[in-house]
Amino acid sequence: MVVGELAVILLLLVLSGFFASAEVAFFGLNTFLLEREKSPIVRFVKKLLQKPVDLIITILVGNELVNIFISSLGTKLLKDTLGDAGVAAGTVVLSLLIFYFGEVIPKNVALQLPETLAKVYAIPIYLFQEILFPLRWAIKKLFGGLIEQVEKPKEQFLTVEELLFHLQEGYKNGEITKEELEMVRRALETADTTVEEIMTPRTDIFALEEDKKVGEVLDQIVERGHTKIPLYVENLDHTTGVLYVKNLLPTEDNLDKELRLFRREVNFVPQMLTLEDLINEFKGKKTQIFMVVDEHGGTAGLVTYSDFLSWLLGEMVEEWSRENEIRKISEGVYLIDASVNIELIAEKFGLKLPEDYEYSTLGGFLIEKFKGIPQKGASIEIENLRFVVEEVDNNRIRSVKLIVKR
Known part of the structure; x- marks a missing residue:
């Protein structure tokens, strides 16, 4: 019992x-x-x-x-x-x-x-x-x-995870493209992504000393093709303003003028600022360029509205960039931006990389092969590939001609 x-x-x-x-x-x-x-x-x-x-x-x-x-x-x-x-x-x-x-x-x-x-x-x-x-x-x-x-029914809100789930289902069903899915996903990550992740690092910034005369740097400005250029005194930690190239008319009167006469106010943001807050800064300051500072107040990089859009659009911009960074000049001859990822070069042209390589770009790869910064015109052959240095500036390789031998 x-x-x-x-x-x-x-x-x-x-x-x-x-x-x-x-x-x-x-x-x-x-x-x-x-x-x-x-x-x-x-x-x-x-x-x-x-x-x-x-x-x-x-x-x-x-x-x-x-x-x-x-x-x-x-x-x-x-x-x-x-x-x-x-x-x-x-x-x-x-x-x-x-x-x-x-x-x-x-x-x-x-x-x-x-x-x-x-x-x-x-x-x-x-x-x-x-x-x-x-x-x-x-x-x-x-x-x-x-x-x-x-x-009484309560108003329901989608969480980020729920929204992404529905978008992924839409992608699987062919209702949206992979690029559209990626763009929305990135947009939802603006609160978790920092300026540091999308900025142009200090070493890659093209800037000019503000006491230079227009005539002295006009060729560099035209060659670079930037629309906005930081101006500084001594070094980038003392950035004084931004030069808007559209306001720089190359008349004879202007050629002898110093760049500082054309500068505009420069704005700064910390490198750990989220992209969500960066958008508000772009709106509030009504500018499309910020110098990025580190925790010590030194210049860490530069970020533009175009950088943000490039990050947001993701693979769509990357595909376009690849086409423009690796340009076919003639049969078996290519002009390549030295900042292109070395793995992309290896994949596209069959270049074998060592297992313990530490470089990430074509420029870094060539600096190691040349055992230093090569001069313009220097060339080196690796397997069936011949690399010719086309442009060197400020101790950095800028562009390379690649000749593929059959």
């Missing part, structure tokens, strides 16, 4: 855990994750969630009934075996059993597996809900006013 009653109590504890975990599973469920499934079980889950008040009444009533039976049966069992003296102590033990095995443990499991448990529980809960229809109807009548407030 005692063994049978213990077995019933154990079964009731399992049912208590079932209802407690069902509450967490259904009401902690991210319904957007179910959109990818069209199974009958998922339809049951959605049907239950369409009437949340009916669902919560079913779960709570079931849980309360089970706990009442546990307490009643447990108290009777303790009284029969230990007498009146054991009832008080037994009540504490039963309460702890219900608390841990009927509440804490099941709910923690449901927090980890809401989707799985909701699908497992859907049919049993649905059947129990139908059985409880008269009681549910009575409770709703009794507490009608309060329930109406609860049943």
